[in-house]
Amino acid sequence: MSQILVLVDHVDGAVRKTTAELLTIARRLGEPAAVFIGKGFDNAASTLGEFGAGVAYKVEGEGLEDYLVAPKAEALAAVVEQAGTPGAILIPSSPEGKEIAARLAVKLSSGVITDAVDVQPGDGGPVATQSAFASAYTVTGKVTKGIPIITVKPNAATPEPVGGAQPEAVTVAATPSEAAKAARIVERRPKEKTGRPDLSEAAIVVSGGRGTNGDFTAVEALADALGAAVGASRAAVDAGWYPHSNQVGQTGKQVSPQLYIAAGISGAIQHRAGMQTSKTIVAVNKDGEAPIFELADYGVVGDLFKVLPQATEEILKRKG
């Protein structure tokens, strides 16, 4: 069985859920091997082993965090060289992950598939499933040249721990080339922490749109009662009511949670592209003609400022 490389998504060694999902997928395809770039490997090692990584390639180098994308693509290429010919390379489908995949594809002359919602073993290589045209189509495909590079979206698999031991650590040296250091990160402005789950990974998302008139209090309260992430439509973001990092839609995040609640969102194609693969969709809107009701499993025609607080209260009451 060949190695399946998984690029670990982490912040200083705190491993994100997507990594556990990718390792779970990698086990279907071959022998999972984690690729850890940056600081904090010791914090991450046990989690990587728990989800089945037998080997962990550890890339530490000066300044890997100080430049945009290019040094990480170089580091990953160095790991691929050391690993021989892996069966596939799985990368989280974040903006950075997709750019790393893009550069790696050029370096290795390998095909790349982005935004996979599922990956299964197939004859002659992994078969990836994608959604196309605002999720109107489901497409399966495979890489036919080089080492398959596949970026995988959050929630593509349910993480299954195997209780493995600490992975065998293999250190790979990588110093960013001068060319890779051309685009320098000169400043980082941390976002305020909300304590809510990450939008792309959340099991439940409550989103607000134009109908909130800029007041997200009711949306946030319902989200907190449900332990949900908060999303926003493009209209709400463009109006400056909510940060762009919370935008759900074609130019924001594409989410597919277990439950998506759209409040005061009409359901334009731009928004549907980001949420219509959700398992269950609930809509609250004053306008009974809003297109969002065409895809909702349950809809309430009414004032979100009345319906949402009542629902929040009911949930808290049931929780006791």
Place this chain on the structure above:
Amino acid sequence: MNIVALVKYVPDAQADRGFRADNTLDREAVDGLLSELDEYAVEQALQVVDKAGDGKITVLTVGPEAATDAIRKALQMGADEGVHVVDDAIHGSDALATSLVLAKALEKLEYDLVITGMASTDAVMSVVPAMLSERLGLPQATLASELTVENGTVRVRRDGDASSEIIEAPLPALVSVTDQTGEARYPSFKGIMAAKKKPVQTWSLADLGVSPDEVGLAAASTAVETVTARPARQAGQVITDEGDGGVKLVEFLAGAKLV
């Protein structure tokens, strides 16, 4: 300040898009237009040249005959000239081949800055900018929500989940811009008239020294195996709030074991 703005001619995202028998995008069934997300690239190019005081904006596209419409729209917005790479052999090209053709075309052009949109509205892969940066050895300052050029340096703000990053790179560089950079202008009547006289060059693969074997469906490094229309979501139950809409909503969630 010379800028090349990359644009793509795409099927209208508002229409019912589909696939051809060879599993490539059907570019005929639906009207095409300049990808909405590339309008932001053209807008930023115009603003950078405005601030610099002088400069030239070349609009570059790879696509079928009709793609010249996308160039024309960018020229109407205010870009100066167009380059259209068109060749039957390009049909069905994947991102790797498209980036190869674009890179070869860029090698023939003079520029300080290459500006692209954040993604196309059809394939939505968002990989071509990084591929171009890799091929051309250009500094990559991508997914900019804000962009300024000063003293030979491009400075962008890239918004992530945990933080916003400020990135600086020396020119020449490649930048992709998001829809957060600010609304794109509409062509004025004067702009529409002026665009008719602006030059558009047409280049073939031979002009770029690219072999037809390197591009197109046959050379693609990925293959689509199946295409299935997703069954339309069925509208479920819709109730009108009569004072107990919130409670009923929670009853639905409880019934579906979601709370």
